[in-house]
Amino acid sequence: MDFVTLGGNLLGTIPLGDIVLYITPLSLFLFIVLLVFTLLIAISKTETQVEATLMKLSNTNVKVGKKEFKQRRFLSVICGIASAGAMITGDLFNFTLFMALIGILNIGIVSAVKQTTVLNSAYQYGLIAMMCSLPLFGGASIILASTGTLSLAVLSQMPATPMVVFGAVLMLLGILGESGVAPFFASKAEMFRTPGSPFIVIIHLSSLFIIVRAVEILLLVLW
Amino acid sequence: MEFVVSIIAIALMIIGALGIILLKKPLDKVIMFSILDAGFLLSVVLFRYLDVALFVALSGPLSTLVFIMAIVKIKEIRAKKVESGEIHD
Amino acid sequence: MKIGKIWNKLADPKTVPRLFAFCLGIILILGLFVPMALNPDQLYTRPAPQVQIDDGLPIAPYDRGGVVLKEPGIIKAQFPENSKELGMITGYMSPLAEWVSSISPYFGTSIYSSPGGLIDEVLYYTRGFDTILESSILMMAFIIASWLAINYTMDRRDIEKDLKKAANDSANVAREIKINDEKARAKQLRRDN
Amino acid sequence: MVFIPSYVPAEFLSMYLPAIYGALIIGFIGSMAIALNRRDIHILILTDLIGLAMIIIVSAVGTDLAEALILPGLVVELAETLAISEILLSREMHKIEANPRANLTKSTSLFPQPFALDMEIMTTAPNFIALVLIAYGIFLTGFTGGAVAGGGIVLYALSKKARGLPVLILDGIAGVSGIAWCLWIIGFALFFVAPNLWILSLFLAACGLLLKVASKVGLIGLLMREDIDKE
Amino acid sequence: MLDYLIYLLTFVIGSILGLLYSYKLHGEPYVADSSLDIKTCIMSIVGWILGFNSGNMILGGIGFLLAGFVMGERPGYGRKETAIGLTIAIIIYLALHLIK
Amino acid sequence: MISVQLFFYFGIILAIVGSLATAWGPGVKDPIVRTFNTEIASIGVCLVLLSYNHVLALLTLVATTVVITLILFRAIIRLEEMGADV
Amino acid sequence: MADILINVFIAFLAGSLLLGLHRKIMARVQKRPGPPIIQHLLHSLKFFFKETAFPKTVSMPFYIGIVFILAAIWVVGVIVGPVAHGSLLILFGVYAVYKIVEHNSGSSSGSPYGKASCVRAVLSAATELPLFAAIVLVYLKTGSMNIGDIISYQATNGPLIFSIPLAAIMFFLLLLSKSPYSPFGITKDKALVSGFETEHFGFLRGFIMFSESISWYVMLWVFLTIFFGPLSAVGYLIGMIVLTFITGFINSTTPILNPNHSVMTQITMGAVCFIGTVVMILI
Structure with missing residues (x-):
């Protein structure tokens, strides 16, 4: 299947050796939205979370400390850039690597917090992210073994064999786990209970956009 | 000649693997791991990659060191726990 | 339900x-x-295992032909038109690597992974973007881990404070005991007298 | 004359199926063990198996490309394990810190305690092995070299006697690896901007990567020497 | 597309006017007068017929203004009128289209 | 000539046996033992890489295995020391 | 350019009127008189003239920026949908950003209600899957993601609602979950005051209501377009009113679900419909 039927006309390519990035209206839209969000994150302050205190009349203010703020902002900006890259990449293995990077950054963004429940879900999510290396890289390499290429432009012209379908199913499972959609949503959703709204938004944003992009890539590979 | 050596290498690795799995005491496991590593070293030499063999030979003691230190430390921790009556051996 | x-x-x-x-x-x-088979039409093919080492080539499993700095090696890339100097990097050896290759035929791995190896060609030249990502993953993971370690799991300032406090406490206790002892002794003395 | 086949040789074709089936079985065993296990640290150890299965699947393609794909994947596995184990530790520490009186007993402590280990190997061998490993790693350069040299640095840091976390040294390492990162991005960009400078860019890339990986791996050694060390 | 925008706008403006008008007329806290109002009924019939059947931007706009005026009256008022107007307009619309 | 196939199949078997031992072997309730058993599987994978002539990958694998073991041991030790039940 | 502007205004006016109608229907089902239909529009306009206050706890540029992003995103939705007949995947992306905004306007305010709504927004993001499945099924059937191509396909082969009704049901579930007071609307549960909008006052709330009206219009438009084929303006009008009626009836008679039940209900129904459609296509 061509790029054209999925994302609109091809606007241009960026060749980096064997890895060719390509731009269609779809990927351009996703790319720009991600960059806008990244910019916003880079200049935003964090909010103060106000919670009621048990057995008392006062409130508890949950704030983000300065050190923690710097660390988390750095990681979220990198995460924004990485997801923006994942939107325009034209190589299967490159895409899975972007996913792995986004996964580890997502863990990192919440790893600096103090709430044990949040840390617990970050740990559980981290386990999934580690396990995802098998379906993601394995799926990509099964597709490589079956077709002899990793470039989406070439892959999109090839018919799907059962082996390619198996590789794509593996990749789909990896994407589902890594981006935390149902039925694997709990480990990721619980990470959002921490303060630091500009940083956690990028976790959510990257995973949703990765799904959009993954749909495109899987359709390219399969049809 | 090479066939014999490869049989020896494989035998060493089998012994090492079974030893690691079956032996109870962690220090015995370290010894068995050394046997396994030796078998692997032998097979690397058989494949005639001497530089790799050099590295495997160097990394052998390194991992042994790590194992021994971890085991000794964890033994000490567990002994402490038994002493204070938290767990019963 | x-x-x-x-x-x-x-x-x-x-x-x-x-x-x-x-x-x-x-x-x-x-x-x-699932019926699976390897498609023989792959990129960056390599010779069968042990063929090169049996031939006694000095840079054994990674020799891809070509003359150093003159003639490119045999490399099958996806888009050769994007990489102008394809194959030249495999044909290049650092001076150190050349010296090692003159010594022994069994150090091919080391030579070819040093600057100018085939892996460099694949890793940095044609698929350099992958390498950037992979090493970014490494860097991010280490940043996370070392941040946590420095700021939390390995932070020794708190424990030092605790230790000092404990030391002070024990010193206080000792002093009290001493004072009590002296008092008792004084009492004893008084009673004796 | 060197003969490079333009198609994958028959040996690799015949080895593909057993390799991939073996990998699938290993992955199955690992994932089922995870599914049946309840304890967090055990799950962490078992994810290692899944990583091994991944390596076999990728390597089964049997081309130089496959090898290039494995190399950094390994380092990624390592990095993720490190980050996640650190999160596990900090989670447990937070849990205990929330109520130290109930959670800490006489024999346990929140911070690593020194222990007595007097081994000859700890004082003599490490310096030599570390030196050899670092020299070899520098010769190799790249990912592999970084890992090898990092191993040497780990060993050296482990066997040092001093206790206490050297924050200054850690900051220095971070600086070195930042510079290495820059070197290496410059090298990569040079490849595409000016292909005729490829020797320079190659050296920049390879050496930058070496420094980066080695410094990062060496950091583990510094962390370790807190935990596993003698008085 | 411009004509649809104008229809919508006039409908909205009519509704606002109707709301203001009917609140001025009926200030009670409950629906006091539920009988059929002939004036608004005629407005509604004319409005809906014009709105649906004129096919002209200006006439249609005026029609929707009137229709919106009736429909937008405060709750409880102008319901029957709207229903009558709408029914007649739809019948005429269908008749015109079926005859054709 | 050595038989590459022999080492290849042996590596696969070793990896499978190692992973079985890691998953359900004797005494794996102790995390130290479990970590030890992953060593067997990783040596098996090393053999597979060796027979594919992925020598550089092999070097890296050997180096990272040591470091991963180190990290896992550190986590286990710290957790035991803290008395955490995970 | 003028075309885009006209379409955006149409979307805003029609969307607000439809939401007002929705409110009226719910009121009538519950035997209340309900506000006039125009009320929703008046509400949105009213907020632009109110004083705007910023809570002390907010995360600053984000708190304001997010509502503009929300408005911009739905304007893009109008451009891709009714104006340019572009790719369905871009609309999917627009919907994803809408989710993000829902999430982040909740969390950036620092209010506990907004926070709870934010976590629920993440949970309900999991329900993107039925939407994705519906889009993929449409793609499988028509061989294109382009709305223009889908319309011309339906012009020759008849509306898709007859050939893949289960996909239409999945898409309808999405519409239902986005309608106000929906059983799946866990982010705007009344237990959370106004959910993610709790701390947005004045013109910020005005922008939010503006974009919600547009979003309701756009989603109805997309649903009608990809399942009912080429329609005339009257057809769209009737279709939108009917859909608003149906959702109004459903919402006024069903209670809100527990968050994870809501997610899993949608996923389960999505999975059933997906498998059903695939079976139907294959047979």
Whole structure:
């Protein structure tokens, strides 16, 4: 299947050796939205979370400390850039690597917090992210073994064999786990209970956009 | 000649693997791991990659060191726990 | 209302990795029934195992032909038009590597992984973007881990404070005991007198 | 004359199926063990198996490309394990810190305690082995070299006697690896901007990567020497 | 597309006017007068017929203004009128289209 | 000539046996033992890489295995020391 | 350019009127008189003239920026949908950003209600899957993601609602979950005051209501377009009113679900419909 039927006309390519990035209206839209969000994150302050205190009349203010703020902002900006890259990449293995990077950054963004429940879900999510290396890289390499290429432009012209379908199913499972959609949503959703709204938004944003992009890539590979 | 050596290498690795799995005491496991590593070293030499063999030979003691230190430390921790009556051996 | 209970269980983060692993295992075992074969038409092909070392080539498993700095090696890339100097990097050896290759035919791996190896060609030249990403993953993971270690799990300032406090406490206790002792002794003396 | 086949040789074709089936079985065993296990640290150890299965699947393609794909994947596995184990530790520490009186007993402590280990190997061998490993790693350069040299640095840091976390040294390492990162991005960009400078860019890339990986791996050694060390 | 925008706008403006008008007329806290109002009924019939059947931007706009005026009256008022107007307009619309 | 196939199949078997031992072997309730058993599987994978002539990958694998073991041991030790039940 | 502007205004006016109608229908089902239909529009306009206050706890540029992003995103939705007949995947992306905004406007305010709504927004993001499945099914059937191509396909082969009704049901579930007071609307549960909008006052709330009206219009438009084929303006009008009626009836008679039940209900129904459609296509 061509790029054209999925994302609109091809606007241009960026060749980096064997890895060719390509731009269609779809990927351009996703790319720009991600960059806008990244910019916003880079200049935003964090909010103060106000919670009621048990057995008392006062409130508890949950704030983000300065050190923690710097660390988390750095990681979220990198995460924004990485997801923006994942939107325009034209190589299967490159895409899975972007996913792995986004996964580890997502863990990192919440790893600096103090709430044990949040840390617990970050740990559980981290386990999934580690396990995802098998379906993601394995799926990509099964597709490589079956077709002899990793470039989406070439892959999109090839018919799907059962082996390619198996590789794509593996990749789909990896994407589902890594981006935390149902039925694997709990480990990721619980990470959002921490303060630091500009940083956690990028976790959510990257995973949703990765799904959009993954749909495109899987359709390219399969049809 | 090479066939014999490869049989020896494989035998060493089998012994090492079974030893690691079956032996109870962690220090015995370290010894068995050394046997396994030796078998692997032998097979690397058989494949005639001497530089790799050099590295495997160097990394052998390194991992042994790590194992021994971890085991000794964890033994000490567990002994402490038994002493204070938290767990019963 | 059993399905509601199952759904509630899914909302616990602790079950999710196990559920994921279970799904993964099922799909992997289904893979045994999928007809699989390696497509021989691959990129960056290499000779059969042990062929080069049996031939006694000095840079054994990684010799891809070509003359150093003159003639490119044989490399089959996806888009050769994007890489102008394709194959030249495999034909290049650092002076140190050349010296090592003149000594022994059994150090090919080391030579070819040093600057100018085939892996460099694939890693940095044609697929350099992958390398950037992979090493970024490494860097980010280490930043996370070292940040946590420095600021939390290994922070020794608190423990030093605790130790000092404990030392002070024990000193205080000792002093009190001493004072009590002296008082008692004084009393004893008084009574004796 | 060197003969490079333009198609994958028959040996690799015949080895593909057993390799991939073996990998699938290993992955199945690992994932089922995770699904049946309840304890967090055990799950962490078992994910290692899944990583091994991944390596076999990728390597089964049997081309130089496959090898290039494995190399950094390994380092990624390592990095993720490190980050996640650190999160596990900090989670447990937070849990205990929330109520130290109930959670800490006489024999346990929140911070690593020194222990007595007097071994000859700890004082003599490490310096030599570390030196050899670092020299070899520098010769190799790249990912592999970084890992090898990092191993040497780990060993050296482990066997040092001093206790206490050297924050200054850690900051220095971070600086070195930042510079290495820049070197290496410059090298990569040079490849595409000016292909005729490829020797320079190659050296920049390879050496930058070496420094980066080695410094990062060496950091583990510094962390370790807190935990596993003698008085 | 411009004509649809104008229809919508006039409908909205009519509704606002109707709301203001009917609140001025009926200030009670409950629906006091539920009988059929002939004036608004005629407005509604004319408005809906014009709105649906004129096919002209200006006439249609005026029609929707009137229709919106009736429909937008405060709750409880102008319901029957709207229903009558709408029914007649739809019948005429269908008749015109079926005859064709 | 050595038989590459022999080492290849042996590596696969070793990896499978190692992973079985890691998953359900004797005494794996102790995390130290479990970590030890992953060593067997990783040596098996090393053999597979060796027979594919992925020598550089092999070097890296050997180096990272040591470091991963180190990290896992550190986590286990710290957790035991803290008395955490995970 | 003028075309885009006109379409955006149409979307805003029609969307607000439809939401007002929705409110009226719910009121009538519950035997209340309900506000006039125009009320929703008046509400949105009213907020632009109110004083705007910023809570002390907010995360600053984000708190304001997010509502503009929300408005911009739905304007893009109008451009891709009714104006340019572009790719369905871009609309999917627009919907994803809408989710993000829902999430982040909740969390950036620092209010506990907004926070709870934010976490629920993440949970309900999991329900993107039925939407994705519906889009993929449409793609499988028509062989294109382009709305223009889908319309011309339906012009020759008849509306898709007859060939893949289960996909239409999945898409309808999405519409239902986005309608106000929906059983799946866990982010705007009344237990959370106004959910993610709790701390947005004045013109910020005005922008949010503006974009919600547009979003309701756009989603109805997309649903009608990809399942009912080429329609005339009257057809769209009738279709939108009917859909608003149906959702109004459903919402006024069903209670809100527990968050994870809501997610899993949608996923389960999505999975059933997906498998059903695939079976139907294959047979």
